Amino acid sequence: MSSNNNIAYKFLSLFSSSEDEEFHFRTFPEQKGGGYAKNFVHKLDELNKDISKWSSQAIKRDGTPEKYPTHYKSYNEKKKHGFYFVVNFGGSTDDKIKKIRAFYIDVDFAKEKHSVNSEGEAQKLAGELKETGRYKKVQVNRTKSGNHFVTARFTKKEVLLAKNEFLDKHSEAFKDALIVETYSGFHIYWLVSNCSISLFAKIEEYLIFKFKSDPQVKNLSRVLRVPEFVHQKYEEPFQIRVLQWTERRFTVDEFTSELNVNFQWVEEQKKKEKVLQTKGYGKKSFKEVIDHTGLERTVTETEFKGKNADIEFVYPKPTVKKVTFSEAIQEIKSRPISDFVSKPDMSINPGESKTRVCCPFHNDTNPSAEVFTSKRHQQVFYCHSCQVGTKDAIGLYMIKTHSSFRNTVKRLAAMIGIKVVKTEWEQDLKEIYDDNREFLEQDLELMYPNLYYYISQYGRITYLRYLNDKGSVNILSEEFSYEEKNVYFASMSFIKKELNKKSVKTVHRTVCLLLLLGFFKRVPEEFIPERFRKNAEIKRLDIKLELKEQGPLGEKRAEFVRNINFYIVQNWADLAFEIEQMAFLLREKGFSLNKHMNKIGLTKLMGEEIANRVFQDDRRVNQKFDRLEEKIKEIVDTEISEVGYCRVDDVLSRQIRYQITESDGKKKIKKATFKEKEDVITRSLSTILEDKYIVKTVQSKEKKKLFGYTKNDTKKIKVILNK
Incomplete structure (x- = not known):
């Protein structure tokens, strides 16, 4: 196949800000038994030559180079290895990416897969598909566990029709995109500048839903094919080519505006397709009409089994030791998942770092889930198909049983012969939370009329019950306490979702009112446990970065992003008189949420000391x-x-x-x-x-x-x- 000597270099230069910028490349075997993957690194100026002369020594896992160089073009055509580049800048793994070069999607029209219940059903479906004349190859497959499924690959004509239909349908969205054609479909890029790492993931998710592209192509270190090299995954070789060039580099504001990026819409789509793993739902099979033919094809998607998941846990063992709740958590996290799960087999063989299993949370016929050891030396479960992921056995048990975190820890501990016992500190806290529940059942209107005046409106008692219960299930250890009470974090957006409230602003004002009255107390920053503080700071910086990407208004809002707040729950019965007195003062002084629930308004109305109780920052009345x-x-x-x-x-x-x-x-x-x-x-x-x-x-x-x-x-x- 002929190639324009400078096309690949010209293509890569669009992603670079200088000739010295590094690019990471990888080769993968296109056919079974074709060898192993290789890694290469080049500065852009090293590639400004005929691609037949592109070569270097591959970098081995230990960081050292191979003895002999690899000539990429020859290796691609003769050894049938695909040649890919890491789109973003910084390295070849997600944790090393430092700069976003582009947003991208990968669309594939070549193949589809159908799950079936029996071999007979598989053979029947395969026959029906072959009769349509639209498929190049139809095959019945069988997994190691005995389940059958059918794979079908479309003819070149069908793929071409689907490609044209797709480009016509989305011509407006692609007018300033860089489009690369592969055998199966397209790699589509929108060059971008100044996008934060955290915002990138959200935009990629939006693009996947908008264009129904490959859901796996969204990670930071994603590799995609380099033009002018040959795609040899199928029988007919196909030279990767640039279908549409562009030099436009979007700002994030321009991109989100022109492509109508809507994160709320993504969340709505997730709910519609029932992929919320914590509720045990998932995707299902449905018929989809192919626009250019009018024919239907079955699209088989994931269906979560939730409580009916094909997963079994081991039986409890006789108690061999007693530990505190926090000690039990550490013990469970340090154990392999296979210590708790009896089916499917999730054990990792000695000397290996991972194992593949059929996912128990959907109708998995080809092992699509992995159990592997993380950098923190904890075993992680992740399914590449339905995207259920848990950091440990705790998450697996909660998804299967919908149990609370505390009950899950107790039950898993029993499986390894551990009994969770309450310390005196934990017992005292439990009594406080129980007392608070009883307090809300009293005749508050008669006993504390001013207190009742504030909490009886707008469902504020619901907030009290929710936050009290949240505190009661977040008792870890005395190490994570303040004033002898357990410290916990409650996100305003999460409370909004859990209590089905209309806006975060309403939730924030209500929580501030409850703090002002004295039901809760904010933990001063210097007393927040170190582990909590670090996680909160990362979250705060992510929020600021996201806001800054939203233009001038977002940048202004980012200036006022405060530290994440942590709370303790007070003993309401013990403080009822003080809370009533505060409520009386607020009513007497004409307190209004709209006028006074801010640092200046509260300072002027109630004084600086009380204002600092609610707003623990350095702001002063100017x-x-x-x-x-x-x-x-x-x-x-x-x-x-x-x-x-x-x-x-x-x-x-x-x-x-x-x-x-x-x-x-x-x-x-x-x-x-x-x-x-x-x-x-x-x-x-x-x-x-x-x-x-x-x-x-x-x-x-x-x-x-x-x-x-x-x-x-x-x-x-x-x-x-x-x-």
């Missing part, structure tokens, strides 16, 4: 706010002393100037905007009124005239008067 508040207070005092009242709308309409001291010590006169004046009056009205004044709302025209309001309208006005 000088501009204080100076403007003082000026408005002077106006109110003057007006009331002279005419006996002060209209709020009159204050807002006045030109107010106030003086501030800048960082260099110089004095500066500022002119207040309407919004600044309104903000001060909204948040600091109680401070302005002190104990001398009250606010009265007036609507009738006659009464408004008494206070100097002459406009002929129905607008309500607020008037400040002496008590």
Whole structure:
């Protein structure tokens, strides 16, 4: 096959910012028994030559080079090894990727697979498929466990029709994409700049759902084929070629806008297709119409079995030792999964690092799940088909039985002869959580009317029950405690989902109110356990990076991302009187969630100490706010002393100037905007009124005239008067 000498180099240069930038390459055998995979590294400028001269020594697993060089083009054509490159920059594994070069998808129209219940059904289906004339090859297969399935590969004509249909359907989305054609379909790239690692994964997931592309092609270190090399997976060799060139490099904002990236839509699609593994659901087989033919084909997708999963756990053993809950967790995580699972066999042979098994969570006919040892020396289960993944036996048991975390640990511990016992500290905590449940069942309206006033509205008692129960199942060890109570984290977005609330903002305000009242307490950063703090910091940075990718507004929001909060649950019965007193004060001072549930509003209403109880950060009421508040207070005092009242709308309409001291010590006169004046009056009205004044709302025209309001309208006005 002929090749343009510079096509491959030109293609790779689109992904690079300089000639010195490194690219990682891999070769894989296209046919069985074709040898082993090899790794290579080149700087871009080393490839600016005829591809027949591309060569180097492969890098072995120990990091040393092979003795003799590999000539890539010859190796590809004669040895039938596919030649691939790592799209993103940094290395050949996910943990080494440092920069995102492009978003990408891999679409394959060449083959399909059908699961069946028997050999007879498999033979019948194979015959029906052959009769259509649309398939190059149809084959009945049998797994080691005896299950049958049918694989079918379309003719070149059918593949070509599907390719054309796909490009026509998505022409608008692909107008600025780099399109590479393979035998089976396409590799499609959108070159991008300044995309965070965390956002990349979400966008890849969106693209997979949008274009129904290969769900496995989404990892950071994904390798895809290099143009001008030959695709030899099937009988007919096919030279990889660039179908459409582009030099456009998207910003993340441009890409998400032009391709209508919608993460919420992805979540909705997941729910529709029932892939939420924690609920035990999954994908199912369905008929799909092929647009260009009008014919139907069966698409077989994963179906989770949930509680009916084909997995069995070992029976409990006689108790040989007693340990605490946290010690039991460590013991379970240190054991191989096969110590707990009797079926299927998940044991790893001596000297090997992994084993493949038929996944028990879907109708798996060809072993698609792996059990392997992680970098933390813990065994991990992961299915490449249905994507069920757990870090240890704990996760497997929870998916199978839907048991709580605490009950799961107890039952798994019993399987290895361990009994989980409560320490005195754990027992005391359990009593607190039990007492709190009983507290909510009392006649709170009669006993604590002000407390009841706040928690009886908008389902706030549901929040209390949920957060109390969450704390009760997160008791680890005294090592992870503050003020002798267990520390735990509750994400606002997770609470929103669990309690089916409309917005994170509503959840945040409610949690802040419960903190203000005294039901919970935030743990100061210096007392957060080190392990918790590190995980929280990683999460916080991920959130900031995601926001920054959303343009100017996102960057502004990113500045205000605070540290992740950790909580302890108080003993509500013991503190009921203090909580009632706080509720009384809030009502007396006219507390409003909308006006005062922020650092400035709460500081002005209740004082700095109480505001810090809810908002544990370094924010202070700024000088501009204080100076403007003082000026408005002077106006109110003057007006009331002279005419006996002060209209709020009159204050807002006045030109107010106030003086501030800048960082260099110089004095500066500022002119207040309407919004600044309104903000001060909204948040600091109680401070302005002190104990001398009250606010009265007036609507009738006659009464408004008494206070100097002459406009002929129905607008309500607020008037400040002496008590």
